[in-house]
Amino acid sequence: MTARAGQDLTSGPIVRTLLLFALPTLGSSILQSLNGSINAIWVGQFLGEAALAATANANLVMFLMFSAVFGFGMAATILVGQNMGARNVDGVRRVIGTTTGMFVIAASLVAIAGWYGAPALLHLLATPPEVFDFALAYLRVIFLGLPPGMIVVLLTMGLRGTGDSMTPLWFMALSAVIDVVMNPVLILGLGPAPRMGIEGAATATLIANYAGLIGLVGYIYWRDLPLRLRGRELAYLLPDPKLLRTIVLKGVPMGMQMLVVSISALAMIGLVNREGAATTAAYGAANQMWTYIQMPAMALGAAVSAMAAQNIGAGRWERVGQITRAGIGINILMTGSAVLLLLAIDRYVLSLFLGSDGHAMDIARHMNLIVSWGFILFGITSVLSAAVRANGAVMVPLLILAISFIPVRLGLAAHFQPLIGADAIWWSYNAGAIATLLMTWAYYRWGGWRTIHMMAPTDPVEAEEMVMSEAEPVGRAHPTGV
Structure with missing residues (x-):
């Protein structure tokens, strides 16, 4: 049995299963880092040092945002794993529904607040004047890509909780390729694309986030994976107070x-x-x-x-x-x-x-x-x-x-x-x-x-x-x- 569509991790050889599970997760981490490094090269080469410094300032803000929700995603992952071990698939869906509903609401509010509060955030970071305009344009678009990015992180963590570490790797690869390819196209305005400069780099990430989310959700439903919600299960997207309390207290x-x-x-x-x-x-x-x-x-x-x-x-x-x-x-x-x-x-x-x-x-x-x-x-x-x-x-x-x-x-x-x-x-x-x-x-x-x-x-x-x-x-x- 492979980890591609989920795996029972409660039986079988431990060392082999652990390695087969860990290697795709390692691949996802490497892809994510390479994606960031290549995008930094595009920005630095095409737009100069000021633009590169601007992305560094904006990425620090995003790191703090994702750090804030990481704990909640991890708590959900643990609950998903325990429910999978107990063969309680309905419990898995309750957890992922409550957490997804919470993430959608919270990420949307943060995206709106981030768009309007970006100037104050950059002033708080003491962003140099020569970098400020670049950073503001970049950060505002990045905030728009925050909701799909956070939901993708949650779903990939949830999939790992079910024993599936291969699916996150494939969709991380998809997002990375789209992001890397679209960066020079939108920065320089290649072909029919508009020349967007620093906003093009952020827009490439936004497009990659939405493409990754749509593709991942479609795959989850196509393969009928444990995270999918149908019929009455869609009501699980309304956060359950008891589950939410556990996720918050642990997250x-x-x-x-x-x-x-x-x-x-x-x-x-x-x-x-x-x-x-x-x-x-x-x-x-x-x-x-x-x-x-x-x-x-x-x-x-x-x-x-x-x-x-x-x-x-x-x-x-x-x-x-x-x-x-x-x-x-x-x-x-x-x-x-x-x-x-x-x-x-x-x-x-x-x-x-x-x-x-x-x-x-x-x-x-x-x-x-x-x-x-x-x-x-x-x-x-x-x-x-x-x-x-x-x-x-x-x-x-x-x-x-x-x-x-x-x-x-x-x-x-x-x-x-x-x-x-x-x-x-x-x-x-x-x-x-x-x-x-x-x-x-x-x-x-x-x-x-x-x-x-x-x-x-x-x-x-x-x-x-x-x-x-x-x-x-x-x-x-x-x-x-x-």
Whole structure:
């Protein structure tokens, strides 16, 4: 059985299933990053540095917007996975209906507020005057593409909760290709297209978002996947208060984790800037490499979360521990290989960003040698966090992250920087990674996360109806064609 149209993750070989699930998720992450990089090249080449700086300012706003809703999408994914494990397809549809209804309302309101509030947002970010007009034109169009973009994120996360990681990859590829191709067409006005400049870059993203959403929804209905809503199920789009409360209570702490990471990153940049322009440039280039080093760990975390959630829903706790151990082993192999590869070729990769600047190159290679090994520890932590998160444990992981990132990482960097210089910043990354791993392992081993109940028990009448309808298309635990 493939993961293309959904998969039962509660049986079968764990290592093989985990790998087959994680690799398409990894591919989606790589495609997303390449899409952003290629679009940045188009804007920089055709419109210049001011336009490129404008997209950076606007993309920061969008990152914060998506960070705010990430937690809610993750909470919905966990509920979808647990319901799939319990063979409660109607529960899956209730969750996706409530979350979709919430996302449509919230994203539409944010898009309207963003259109009118974009100037104030850019002033708040202290956008330089020479960049402001570019950024305003770009950001307003990007806000219009926010609703379909958020719904696509929700549906892809929901599909992974059902055990399907291939469909998100195909539609991420579709959106990326449309975005990359349409960028130069609309920026330059090639063929019959109007010449739109910076607005063309944003419009390409808007078109790609809507095309991806229409294609994904059409595919879900064509394949009769568990997320589709028909007939009376369309009423699930009206948010259910009980479900909404669970999603919000679990989603806010997970969203706050993204906020902690963002605040820590901004503060770290402030410390790096004190070391001068060469160090800042080196740090920016190294970050490009670190983005790709982290991808295997993040993909494995998503796979472990989906698999663990389904097995928790099915009551198969013995497999949850096996999944976690398998995830840790695969992470050490994959992330360790990525670290070794990039350490071997870091000069060639860094030269793409730093050119012939020998001083910045030396700094970047030095920091990479210190920091990169810590991503193996980060990967182990991601797997452990994914396992506990799959049962709805969110407050302790948030507390662990806040302690590791702020008093440990930032505290050590700020304290020792006057004594040993920039090395204090680079070693603080590893100190934070060690602290996060130790606390997360302690919580995984001895914490009470196994006793948390995120999914409400199925009503006996609903359970009987679900069992009786298993042979009908509406009640199938596995969609048609699997």
